[in-house]
Amino acid sequence: MCWLTNFSHCRLVKKKRVDQSETLTLPFIRHSLIRQEDSIIFSLLERDQYCYNADTYDHYAFSVDSFNGSLVEFMVRETEKLHSQVGRYKNLDELPFFPADLPEPMLPPLQYPQVVSNVQPPQSSNYFLAPQEGHIIFCAALLLKGLVVRSLPTKPFIHSSSSEQQSLNMVCRRSMMSGSIGCLHPCADSININNKVWSMYFRDLLPRLVTAGDDGNCGSAAVCDTLCLQVLSKRIHYGKFVAEAKFRESPAAYEDAIRAQDRAQLMELLTYETVEAAIKKRVEMKAKTFG
Ligand SMILES: O=C(O)C(=O)C[C@]1(C(=O)O)C=C[C@@H](O)C=C1
Numbered sequence: 358m359c360w361l362t363n364f365s366h367c368r369l370v371k372k373k374r375v376d377q378s379e380t381l382t383l384p385f386i387r388h389s390l391i392r393q394e395d396s397i398i399f400s401l402l403e404r405d406q407y408c409y410n411a412d413t414y415d416h417y418a419f420s421v422d423s424f425n426g427s428l429v430e431f432m433v434r435e436t437e438k439l440h441s442q443v444g445r446y447k448n449l450d451e452l453p454f455f456p457a458d459l460p461e462p463m464l465p466p467l468q469y470p471q472v473v474s475n476v477q478p479p480q481s482s483n484y485f486l487a488p489q490e491g492h493i494i495f496c497a498a499l500l501l502k503g504l505v506v507r508s509l510p511t512k513p514f515i516h517s518s519s520s521e522q523q524s525l526n527m528v529c530r531r532s533m534m535s536g537s538i539g540c541l542h543p544c545a546d547s548i549n550i551n552n553k554v555w556s557m558y559f560r561d562l563l564p565r566l567v568t569a570g571d572d573g574n575c576g577s578a579a580v581c582d583t584l585c586l587q588v589l590s591k592r593i594h595y596g597k598f599v600a601e602a603k604f605r606e607s608p609a610a611y612e613d614a615i616r617a618q619d620r621a622q623l624m625e626l627l628t629y630e631t632v633e634a635a636i637k638k639r640v641e642m643k644a645k646t647f648g
Contacts, residue, residue: 383602390595394636396588398644401566404581405648409567413575413582414559432579433586449541452594454551454586545597554590558582600627 412418412428419428437453440446444462446453453459563582603626604611614622 383599383606386595386598386602390592390599393588393592393595394640395643397585397592398640398647400581400585400588401562402644402648404563404578404585405567407567407574407578407581408570408572409564410571410573410575410578412571413578428575429579429582432583436583449546450591450595450598452549452551452590454555454590456549541597541601545601548594548597550593551586551590554586554593558586558589603627 414427414429416427416430417425419426419431421431424431424434434455437446437455438460441453441459441461442463444464444467445451446456446459447462447466611623611626613619614626
């Protein structure tokens with residue numbers, strides 16, 4: 358495998374790579390959500406093999422080179438550094454927990470298609486859904502062992518300045534395949550709520566998932582935690598693509614609520630109670646079957 362040897366001699370380094378997997382259309386987003394569900398259930402079940410193992414999370418227990426912290430933090434940081442080298446965090450749907458100081462990828466960038474729906478966005482519209490002072494993020498509802506994980510939306514945003522439009526266009530050009538319509542707003546692109554995912558996982562989920570106590574497997578626990586965090590993060594951030602695709606399918610329905618900065622109305626538009634109920638039922642059934 359060439360990435361195990363010297364990257365400068367790797368054929369892939371010189372090749373222009375375009376993602377042609379059509380993963381950002383709404384049907385593919387939905388399909389991906391179902392597959393991610395499986396990954397989450399399996400990862401959590403794997404973690405559930407081991408006890409809690411408190412040493413894994415002791416902030417003062419692990420010290421190597423210049424790193425001081427918990428074993429799990431070390432594991433996630435080092436995994437992210439390695440994965441970053443093959444471009445994991447250049448993917449629109451992968452976000453690191455420790456974005457600072459990640460090494461640049463050694464592979465050339467992969468170009469991504471835009472979020473695609475069957476409906477053209479209105480020509481004159483400068484509306485996008487964005488984070489914090491911007492884009493909506495509405496996230497996964499997961500039911501496992503009675504636990505619902507849901508990240509609430511942030512403030513809706515309307516942007517209209519030409520410099521913002523320019524930067525949007527640049528992002529579109531940078532990361533999107535020509536011929537597609539629409540793309541994630543740069544603000545949406547920059548949403549990373551992994552700090553919330555991290556604290557939700559360690560504070561709310563893990564203690565309810567595993568058996569209390571210590572079985573000595575803190576290394577395995579850290580490996581499993583890393584996988585759980587990655588799949589949960591991906592699933593939760595996928596809300597960005599769902600929201601964008603839904604907006605683009607019927608922008609008129611969302612425009613009034615965006616103008617009014619009406620978060621409740623936007624959530625109502627984006628939420629399909631019956632779909633969520635079906636997801637919870639399906640996840641519960643899968644968890645019982647696999648577990
Ligand atoms: O499949 C859809 O239509 C979605 O909107 C996806 C999704 C989800 O994230 O699972 C998002 C919001 C809805 O309330 C229900 C489901």
